[in-house]
Amino acid sequence: MRYGLIGSTGRMGREIKEVFAQHELVLEISEEGRNETGVPEVIVDFSNRDVLPTTLGVCREFRSGLVIGTTALEDNDLASLKELSKSYPVVQSYNFSVGINILRILLRESREFFKGMDAEMIEVHHNKKKDMPSGTALILKESLGMDIPIHSVRAGGVPGDHEIVFASEGEVIRISHRAISRKVFALGALRAAEFCRTVKSGLYSFEEVLRWTQKR
Amino acid sequence: MRYGLIGSTGRMGREIKEVFAQHELVLEISEEGRNETGVPEVIVDFSNRDVLPTTLGVCREFRSGLVIGTTALEDNDLASLKELSKSYPVVQSYNFSVGINILRILLRESREFFKGMDAEMIEVHHNKKKDMPSGTALILKESLGMDIPIHSVRAGGVPGDHEIVFASEGEVIRISHRAISRKVFALGALRAAEFCRTVKSGLYSFEEVLRWTQKR
């Protein structure tokens, strides 16, 4: 696969390069400039919303799909992506971790089974994380559809653990996720990029990528 | 609910009595004899297969449903239950834990998502347990549909823990179940008994009980 990378010198940019090593990086755009050696099939952008106009322009220029993990997008950003997706496949998500998205599906589809059990969530993150609870904890709670207490532990350099504890009188079920490193998001971006090459224009979520993976 | 209990003096029998305390025990059959004070709507039997003929007879006598958790049933036992279920509702399962059955459904329905992740199971049971791996571990493996390694820890008085670890390069998902006590099976029997009162004749699994619960 020939791919382009926006924000190639940032932390996520470097992770993506490493994970996409078997693919051909034919376009790099960063603060250091633009380096083009071919025509990308898909553009990957995990940088920030300021760069979005450039990203959209590049997609149109090369008629390529887009995988975008930029967070804190605003309504007009999402509208622009929607517009772009009329012509090209666009995968947009705030969380490209395969595991977290599996958990979201599991929780949503099994929420009826957990009715009548008590449930609480425990999330552990490094002590530099400022938000509490984590955005991912909120997403998981929403998937579960129950208003459960969330306990936030802030300790050391933990990249991110989430655990939901369900308990009835006689038993305990735990469903947990642990990010080993930031690499997990780059792996999700790779899946999304591969998905992009096989689908028609349209706006897709990461869950659709997952469901597609499962059919292969 | 008026219920009858076969094997009322055994360990499970006592658990059932405690959990069914709000219901009316109108028939008790044990080694100590038979005590009848009314007409049961459902018969509960978690004793052993030797008693099965008595149990079947009692169901016909009172035209009542049956919840049967007896293990190690043989083919002809199952055939007798099948026959009985033509006239009355029969719930038969080797595991009446709600949680384990939730896990079975979760694993079966999500197995496609876990493709490509490594998976192993760890189960912990008391040091008097003779079989290894546990029957429940085998059931869970079957639900997952992957031939995964099972690690059996035998330690102290642990009633029964099962955990499946899934891992990819960048993340770990754990799904675990812990039985707090034997009571969990009595609680499952109660759900099944309530289910029995609402359905027509037929042979039902505990999963059907669960799905019915979820619709209420």
Added chain:
Amino acid sequence: MRYGLIGSTGRMGREIKEVFAQHELVLEISEEGRNETGVPEVIVDFSNRDVLPTTLGVCREFRSGLVIGTTALEDNDLASLKELSKSYPVVQSYNFSVGINILRILLRESREFFKGMDAEMIEVHHNKKKDMPSGTALILKESLGMDIPIHSVRAGGVPGDHEIVFASEGEVIRISHRAISRKVFALGALRAAEFCRTVKSGLYSFEEVLRWTQKR
């Protein structure tokens, strides 16, 4: 060992009888009265402080040691026990779990190693528990000697889990305890009773029982 049991019909009383099954119960005192068939070497009392005068009287009557797990003792109760201990061995503790006491020692002796790591505690108890955090959590925190956050999860019928999470930039250490059932306290009482038979008069903590066990 010949032992006496105060509060023999309560929940803990029944657990103690079961765990002490190999020993000779020669004195029972409960709401149902007093039943005496011999001279006890040690008296066990896990009931409540109202009964304390009776208990003290019985110890003097039979010149026997005392194992007392009654909680919420007041200053004058403790003074009476102190007085009794001048003549007989008395083991007094608010927590007779061997494991929790092992953890207390571990935490106290290793607290210096954990300096510089972040630490938080998570405790899980059944949803009927009223106090939050648990008394045991507070005891463990005191042993650690650090003022750490305690997260209290209240769910289902969990008898009692306590976990301390330590984390630095590069690693996580967890030390956890789980009570399987109330039986654990009866097992601790048994150790304490055996200890009582071997020591002179004096007031002992459960930790001293533990250290004695380790030397055998």
Added chain:
Amino acid sequence: MRYGLIGSTGRMGREIKEVFAQHELVLEISEEGRNETGVPEVIVDFSNRDVLPTTLGVCREFRSGLVIGTTALEDNDLASLKELSKSYPVVQSYNFSVGINILRILLRESREFFKGMDAEMIEVHHNKKKDMPSGTALILKESLGMDIPIHSVRAGGVPGDHEIVFASEGEVIRISHRAISRKVFALGALRAAEFCRTVKSGLYSFEEVLRWTQKR
């Protein structure tokens, strides 16, 4: 602190540079050659035993201490280090993780308490790890002084988890360690380097570094 780094371009070398960022790297030796800009107070070497003669020479040249984490040393290597330690402080260990060394001390000092409990170990590592059980698992088992079963789970990209499960009839204690990343070993090397500057000549283990840290 002015330090020298042997093997500065390898994976551990890069971790060490990052973690030692506040200190002055005045000597680098790697396959790419030697770069010297000052006199190191301590030399750090986590490369491989082929380089040992160079490392020893450099220590004598600069009259500096040594922190050496090279594994698979042979008897004559250890003898050379012993010889060097007559003149300079040398810290040698196969595992510079603070946490694992804390666990070793905990287990060694509390082994008597765990007598009579069942114990088993579970270790989880990435699926590329070839040895089974892990070297660290063996070290921990040795510290515990009990011949316990070790279950090795090989899954995904897990850097390294170790957990020891102790259980009696009524309770379970778990002591676990998780490496978040390779950085943990570089952090240990930093502590050892700081220790080196304060002690006289001699051969030290990482445990002595830990005990020194705890006194500060």
